Amino acid sequence: MTDLKEYFNIALRNIRTRLLRSWLTILGIIIGVFLIISLLSLSEGLKMTVDQQLQALGGEMVMIVPGEDFISSMMFGGTKLQAEDIEAIQKADGVDTVISYSYIGTIARYEGESKQIAIAGLGPWREALEIFEVFQGWSLREGRWPSKGNQVLIGQQVANKIFAEEVEIGSEIIIKGRKFETTGILNSLGSQQDDSMVYMDIDVYQDVTGEKRGTAAYAMAKLVDGADENEVAESIEESLKKTRKRRLGADEADFSVITSEKMGELAGNILGIIQIVIIGFASIAIVVGGIGITNSMFTSVRERTREIGVMKAIGATNSAILSIFLIEAGIIGILGGVGGLILGSALAKGIDYYAQMNPSFYFTATVAPWMIVFALLFSFSVGCLAGFFPARQAAKLKPVDALRRYE
Amino acid sequence: MGKIEVHALRGLSLEISPGAFVAIMGSSGSGKSTLLNMIGCLDFPTKGKVYLKGKNIAEMPESQLSQFRGKILGFVFQEFNLLPNLNALENVMLPMVFQKVPLAERKEKAQNILGKVGLKGRVHHQPSELSGGERQRVALARAFANDPEVVIADEPTGNLDSVTGRMIMETLTDFHKKQGKTMVVVTHDPKIAQYAEEIVNIQDGQIVGNHATAKEYLWKNHD
Numbered sequence: 001m002t003d004l005k006e007y008f009n010i011a012l013r014n015i016r017t018r019l020l021r022s023w024l025t026i027l028g029i030i031i032g033v034f035l036i037i038s039l040l041s042l043s044e045g046l047k048m049t050v051d052q053q054l055q056a057l058g059g060e061m062v063m064i065v066p067g068e069d070f071i072s073s074m075m076f077g078g079t080k081l082q083a084e085d086i087e088a089i090q091k092a093d094g095v096d097t098v099i100s101y102s103y104i105g106t107i108a109r110y111e112g113e114s115k116q117i118a119i120a121g122l123g124p125w126r127e128a129l130e131i132f133e134v135f136q137g138w139s140l141r142e143g144r145w146p147s148k149g150n151q152v153l154i155g156q157q158v159a160n161k162i163f164a165e166e167v168e169i170g171s172e173i174i175i176k177g178r179k180f181e182t183t184g185i186l187n188s189l190g191s192q193q194d195d196s197m198v199y200m201d202i203d204v205y206q207d208v209t210g211e212k213r214g215t216a217a218y219a220m221a222k223l224v225d226g227a228d229e230n231e232v233a234e235s236i237e238e239s240l241k242k243t244r245k246r247r248l249g250a251d252e253a254d255f256s257v258i259t260s261e262k263m264g265e266l267a268g269n270i271l272g273i274i275q276i277v278i279i280g281f282a283s284i285a286i287v288v289g290g291i292g293i294t295n296s297m298f299t300s301v302r303e304r305t306r307e308i309g310v311m312k313a314i315g316a317t318n319s320a321i322l323s324i325f326l327i328e329a330g331i332i333g334i335l336g337g338v339g340g341l342i343l344g345s346a347l348a349k350g351i352d353y354y355a356q357m358n359p360s361f362y363f364t365a366t367v368a369p370w371m372i373v374f375a376l377l378f379s380f381s382v383g384c385l386a387g388f389f390p391a392r393q394a395a396k397l398k399p400v401d402a403l404r405r406y407e
Numbered sequence: 408m409g410k411i412e413v414h415a416l417r418g419l420s421l422e423i424s425p426g427a428f429v430a431i432m433g434s435s436g437s438g439k440s441t442l443l444n445m446i447g448c449l450d451f452p453t454k455g456k457v458y459l460k461g462k463n464i465a466e467m468p469e470s471q472l473s474q475f476r477g478k479i480l481g482f483v484f485q486e487f488n489l490l491p492n493l494n495a496l497e498n499v500m501l502p503m504v505f506q507k508v509p510l511a512e513r514k515e516k517a518q519n520i521l522g523k524v525g526l527k528g529r530v531h532h533q534p535s536e537l538s539g540g541e542r543q544r545v546a547l548a549r550a551f552a553n554d555p556e557v558v559i560a561d562e563p564t565g566n567l568d569s570v571t572g573r574m575i576m577e578t579l580t581d582f583h584k585k586q587g588k589t590m591v592v593v594t595h596d597p598k599i600a601q602y603a604e605e606i607v608n609i610q611d612g613q614i615v616g617n618h619a620t621a622k623e624y625l626w627k628n629h630d
Contacts, residue, residue: 003504003505010493307490314502315502318469399450400450
């Protein structure tokens with residue numbers, strides 16, 4: 001142990017005498033680890049944001065989306081649930097209330113200014129509001145819940161950001177030539193998209209947009225108390241299949257019934273892919289840093305070949321020389337790791353802080369403990385690995401050859 | 408690029424007995440340094456054998472070789488070869504680090520030897536802050552740190568002026584006389600060779616005995 005301590009001192013001395021070069025190498029690692037940490041913390045933050053939104057869906061709700069592929073129909077719309085489908089859902093065991101939901105992008109005018117927004121129709125209106133209030137966590141920042149057909153609720157973005165003038169309670173907003181009264185402004189719903197909507201009764205929505213009455217882009221079923229979401233999902237599926245078969249004669253299930261559990265899985269898959277891509281990029285950064293260490297160690301070994309010869313001549317074993325150089329490379333790796341960790345965490349904290357100050361910025365970054373352990377272990381092993389080959393090469397030299405170099 | 412094989416030493420046979428003070432003389436390129444490196448386990452013959460304490464060095468494992476270099480042998484180089492990052496004391500302590508001597512003992516011994524070579528006040532100086540003569544004295548102290556049986560010096564005065572060179576040789580001779588250590592010194596300077604008890608003359612990789620035999624003869628007569 002005492003000799004290891006001594007080797008550590010020697011290694012430290014070597015780093016200090018080549019201060020600038022050592023710092024440049026360390027900087028290479030810092031950037032690599034910084035990239036890893038910031039990318040990972042952002043992806044971790046993304047995961048947390050998605051998890052939070054999924055929780056808002058809750059265990060008491062099941063979503064029914066038309067189309068074979070859930071993702072594409074969510075994104076591009078297209079097929080709609082028909083009135084018969086809604087009825088079928090309503091008839092399924094364990095379903096308490098069915099809420100229809102449709103949305104479309106359109107132009108809204110406020111105080112003479114026209115802007116692109118989205119409008120969403122919910123129905124039946126009163127039940128929808130009640131359910132959304134309890135299960136989706138909707139709450140009013142200002143005003144009251146609308147009751148009449150021409151009254152609308154607006155999201156936070158619509159109120160504050162979209163129009164030059166802030167939209168006030170009781171003011172008039174014109175959509176597709178119809179005048180609506182803003183009666184309530186919602187608190188943030190946790191996503192930019194949801195906050196940029198104007199919400200209204202689905203009947204009014206269908207009048208305005210010309211959508212066929214009784215249809216919906218998707219539906220949400222609130223379960224009766226104590227029902228199991230998976231069982232209810234199954235019974236909804238059965239019921240829907242039956243009506244569809246009768247109506248279209250087709251047997252295929254071109255709709256998806258999504259429970260919160262399934263949604264979680266789905267989001268998990270997507271996030272998994274994102275994370276793999278992120279880790280891929282981060283690995284490139286680390287490899288570049290590792291090459292930096294290797295390069296620096298090779299140079300260091302080459303310019304000190306003579307010193308190595310001297311050390312061998314006065315009795316240093318190969319393993320002693322290897323240890324000194326490995327410790328040197330390890331120190332460089334660890335310092336780079338710590339530096340990158342500090343910078344990466346600072347960035348994550350910065351983003352987190354910014355997100356708290358600006359609720360409309362739906363993004364957080366989290367540095368998980370495993371990332372710290374990973375970054376330190378990783379940078380240390382990259383350092384050691386990068387130092388190993390030049391060090392071994394140096395240790396294996398015949399002393400006379402090492403001494404003769406650069407004479 | 409092809410390598411041209413050069414035989415630095417040919418048909419050479421030399422025996423050095425414990426406690427001897429041998430000077431190896433010869434002009435530049437005569438092979439004297441190669442001979443010394445082989446005695447010091449720094450180089451190995453392609454043919455032929457080198458025995459150190461009765462053991463063939465070519466057959467020794469690396470661990471034992473480093474043990475030999477560190478414990479049995481002490482080196483003094485022409486270019487001093489101190490580690491530039493370590494101060495005088497640390498340079499002298501380094502061979503003892505490799506022999507796993509505990510810190511306190513190491514320090515005391517190193518300070519003691521540095522005192523003997525007249526560097527008591529300079530122990531914390533970096534090599535760059537020392538003069539050539541002082542550096543070589545640090546190197547001497549380092550060679551003696553592990554109390555070796557054989558001290559090998561390759562042109563120890565080659566980079567020094569004559570006055571400093573004499574001082575170094577006197578220190579070496581002093582160690583030889585007081586502690587009975589075997590000394591092998593390579594030099595091309597006859598004045599330095601005078602300090603030795605035996606002189607081996609080497610030319611084109613072979614011992615040309617005359618001078619040496621004469622000297623040996625002289626010593627024999629002396630006894």
